[in-house]
Amino acid sequence: MKRTREKLLSLALGTAFGLIGAAHAADQGITKDQITLGAFLPLQSGLAAGATQMREGAEAYFKYINDNGGVNGRKIEWIVENDSYNPQQTVAVVKKLVDRDGVFAMVSTLGTVTAVAVLPFLAQRGVPIVNPAGGHELLNKPKDKNVFAILPLSSEIGESMADYAVQKLGAKRVAIFYQNDQFGKDQRDGAIEALKKHNLKAVGEASYVPSDVDVSAQVVALRDTNPDVVVLGIIPKHAALFLKEAQRLGWKPKIVGHNTVADPVVLDLAGPEALEGVYVNLMTAVDTMDTPAVKKANEILAKYYPKTKPGYYPYLGMAGAIIIVEGIKRAGPDLTRVKLISALESLGRYETGLVPPIEWNATYHGGPRSFGYAQWQGGKLKVLEGW
Amino acid sequence: MNLTRTIVAVLILALLVALPFGLGQYGYYLMAIVMIYAMVALSLNVLIGMGGQISIGHAGFWALGAYGSALIVTKLGFPFFLGVLAGGLIAAAFGALVALPALRVQGHYLAIATLGFALFVQQVLFEWESLTGGRQGLFVPRPSLFGFELRDDFAYYYLLLAIFLLLAWITGNFARSHSGRSLMALKMSSVAAECCGIARPKHIIIAFTISAFFTGVSGALYGHLLGHLSTETFSLAISLSFLTMAVIGGLHSRAGALLGGAYLALAPELMREFKDVQMVIYGVTLILCVQFLPRGLISVVERVWTIGTTPHATR
Numbered sequence: 001m002k003r004t005r006e007k008l009l010s011l012a013l014g015t016a017f018g019l020i021g022a023a024h025a026a027d028q029g030i031t032k033d034q035i036t037l038g039a040f041l042p043l044q045s046g047l048a049a050g051a052t053q054m055r056e057g058a059e060a061y062f063k064y065i066n067d068n069g070g071v072n073g074r075k076i077e078w079i080v081e082n083d084s085y086n087p088q089q090t091v092a093v094v095k096k097l098v099d100r101d102g103v104f105a106m107v108s109t110l111g112t113v114t115a116v117a118v119l120p121f122l123a124q125r126g127v128p129i130v131n132p133a134g135g136h137e138l139l140n141k142p143k144d145k146n147v148f149a150i151l152p153l154s155s156e157i158g159e160s161m162a163d164y165a166v167q168k169l170g171a172k173r174v175a176i177f178y179q180n181d182q183f184g185k186d187q188r189d190g191a192i193e194a195l196k197k198h199n200l201k202a203v204g205e206a207s208y209v210p211s212d213v214d215v216s217a218q219v220v221a222l223r224d225t226n227p228d229v230v231v232l233g234i235i236p237k238h239a240a241l242f243l244k245e246a247q248r249l250g251w252k253p254k255i256v257g258h259n260t261v262a263d264p265v266v267l268d269l270a271g272p273e274a275l276e277g278v279y280v281n282l283m284t285a286v287d288t289m290d291t292p293a294v295k296k297a298n299e300i301l302a303k304y305y306p307k308t309k310p311g312y313y314p315y316l317g318m319a320g321a322i323i324i325v326e327g328i329k330r331a332g333p334d335l336t337r338v339k340l341i342s343a344l345e346s347l348g349r350y351e352t353g354l355v356p357p358i359e360w361n362a363t364y365h366g367g368p369r370s371f372g373y374a375q376w377q378g379g380k381l382k383v384l385e386g387w
Numbered sequence: 388m389n390l391t392r393t394i395v396a397v398l399i400l401a402l403l404v405a406l407p408f409g410l411g412q413y414g415y416y417l418m419a420i421v422m423i424y425a426m427v428a429l430s431l432n433v434l435i436g437m438g439g440q441i442s443i444g445h446a447g448f449w450a451l452g453a454y455g456s457a458l459i460v461t462k463l464g465f466p467f468f469l470g471v472l473a474g475g476l477i478a479a480a481f482g483a484l485v486a487l488p489a490l491r492v493q494g495h496y497l498a499i500a501t502l503g504f505a506l507f508v509q510q511v512l513f514e515w516e517s518l519t520g521g522r523q524g525l526f527v528p529r530p531s532l533f534g535f536e537l538r539d540d541f542a543y544y545y546l547l548l549a550i551f552l553l554l555a556w557i558t559g560n561f562a563r564s565h566s567g568r569s570l571m572a573l574k575m576s577s578v579a580a581e582c583c584g585i586a587r588p589k590h591i592i593i594a595f596t597i598s599a600f601f602t603g604v605s606g607a608l609y610g611h612l613l614g615h616l617s618t619e620t621f622s623l624a625i626s627l628s629f630l631t632m633a634v635i636g637g638l639h640s641r642a643g644a645l646l647g648g649a650y651l652a653l654a655p656e657l658m659r660e661f662k663d664v665q666m667v668i669y670g671v672t673l674i675l676c677v678q679f680l681p682r683g684l685i686s687v688v689e690r691v692w693t694i695g696t697t698p699h700a701t702r
Contacts, residue, residue: 085619086619086620086622087524087613087615087617087619087620088613088619088620088625091613091614091615092416092417092420095412095413095416096413099411099412099413099416100411100412100413112522112523113522113523113524113617113619116523116524116615116617117524117613117614117615117617118615119615120526120614120615121614124538136523181522182521182522182523
């Protein structure tokens with residue numbers, strides 16, 4: 001009964017105010033001097049280290065914006081909930097963020113299945129989500145009007161790496177080493193597609209599963225196919241295992257790796273000699289890049305989270321924060337979710353300097369399609385080409 | 388005595404009906420989760436409370452129900468209700484299978500066997516990508532009744548409440564049936580019961596089947612509430628949570644199942660404010676509960692209600 005009354009009342013009020021004009025009906029999470037945003041991050045899980053860095057990257061930028069007067073006079077409050085990388089918990093915390101805390105939008109979340117699990121709910125409520133970091137078509141090349149991706153499709157990274165091997169490194173014989181799951185297989189498929197365009201085939205393929213602690217058999221098998229270039233669709237630990245094993249065998253092919261091979265962890269595990277000369281695909285900045293955007297990002301991070309080293313996750317988190325702040329700014333003082341979405345769609349080619357340029361429009365909300373490349377030289381990453 | 392029981396039952400029912408009002412969308416969702424968990428607690432009441440059989444593999448049955456219903460609704464286009472029923476039946480069939488080792492092994496060994504079953508189910512669902520979506524998971528439509536979609540968790544809560552009451556009624560009748568009484572006799576002394584002509588295998592299989600059916604139904608309803616399934620949800624951790632919830636609530640009472648469900652669904656909410664120390668508090672309350680309330684939270688309620696009578700009277 002009460003429920004029916006409530007519904008009737010809200011319907012009546014809705015009609016009354018709806019007539020006055022939707023432009024004045026502010027969405028939830030907006031007050032005169034504050035905007036509430038939210039995120040779910042796996043702060044207690046195998047990905048906890050990355051999640052924490054991602055949070056600190058984004059949080060640092062919001063603090064910086066707040067200390068400089070906020071956006072259109074409003075300060076940003078960002079509520080982060082832990083979901084332990086469990087989709088069931090993600091659904092619960094997102095319902096809490098949207099229905100109880102009343103967040104206006106979500107930004108810089110981490111996790112693939114966890115994000116996919118909440119997409120229908122966010123779409124139903126029309127809550128914008130910017131930078132859901134993960135590897136899934138629905139996240140990297142979204143169809144939903146409210147989803148905006150900053151990371152590319154894994155298959156496009158694979159394509160780019162194979163193109164780089166053939167065009168820039170002059171490879172005739174390309175082999176692929178990949179992680180045997182969606183993350184690695186998508187990269188492999190992309191690489192094979194790209195090779196086909198150059199009338200080439202992969203001369204060798206090998207894979208591992210994340211629980212493997214030894215990849216020596218795969219290294220030997222790939223060496224026997226005698227490739228000029230090996231493409232790695234891989235995570236840091238196994239990149240280090242691969243490189244150390246290749247070094248032990250004295251095998252020195254050219255190597256092009258996923259962005260994860262730029263992770264300082266690989267350097268710690270494999271050492272500078274094994275890494276020497278390895279090329280890496282870049283879909284976020286590296287801290288040695290000598291550009292104003294990267295320098296500013298490093299300064300902001302150093303000011304608010306001095307213990308956090310700049311790198312993939314902090315940059316990724318911050319890139320999401322930069323873009324949503326820009327979108328909110330352009331959407332103007334009478335902020336609504338619909339206005340934020342159209343502001344993001346009209347950003348055009350937008351450079352954060354921390355990730356390759358974003359090119360969203362009314363029909364494309366996907367991640368960037370151009371990448372940078374860097375090379376490990378003497379234990380340091382040297383950027384060869386930007387995006 | 389009977390009058391008091393009726394009054395109590397009516398009061399509990401009135402409370403359950405009135406509970407969600409004014410809680411808001413997030414509150415409705417939590418209440419729905421309470422009901423779904425309570426169904427699992429009920430299933431463990433049957434298996435552990437009556438049958439004396441342990442299981443740390445109920446996540447497996449839960450997963451079978453959830454995926455079973457989701458696939459039948461999405462791939463075969465069956466209505467929601469049939470999907471839920473089918474989810475329960477699929478889980479029940481596997482329940483009967485899992486009962487087979489239970490006929491030969493007991494205690495720790497049975498626990499390990501059920502654990503193996505749950506891991507097996509999780510792995511198969513994960514690898515069978517063409518059917519279940521594997522790592523990417525599977526979208527599940529919202530529940531619908533007679534063509535009306537229950538978009539709102541508020542309406543869904545009442546459907547869940549009705550199903551819980553139905554399952555609780557079945558549990559009560561089962562406890563008084565030939566099988567139910569045989570199970571209790573077997574639990575007290577297997578040898579004595581078998582000497583009296585009770586066929587142990589038959590009743591153990593029945594207990595597992597019913598328990599798995601309840602859990603399967605719960606899983607199916609859960610999938611439709613969540614809107615998306617992936618195998619991460621059906622881990623060992625959730626099996627253990629189920630066991631904990633059933634013990635904390637009380638293994639010998641249907642109202643205890645409800646309290647257990649409420650505990651598992653709401654305790655994390657209440658403890659969210661404590662942030663990093665919440666797992667410590669959770670662990671300590673668990674130990675305290677088991678130490679001082681071996682018959683579960685319901686025993687507190689029972690003691691208050693039945694001062695002067697025997698503690699078993701309220702079953």
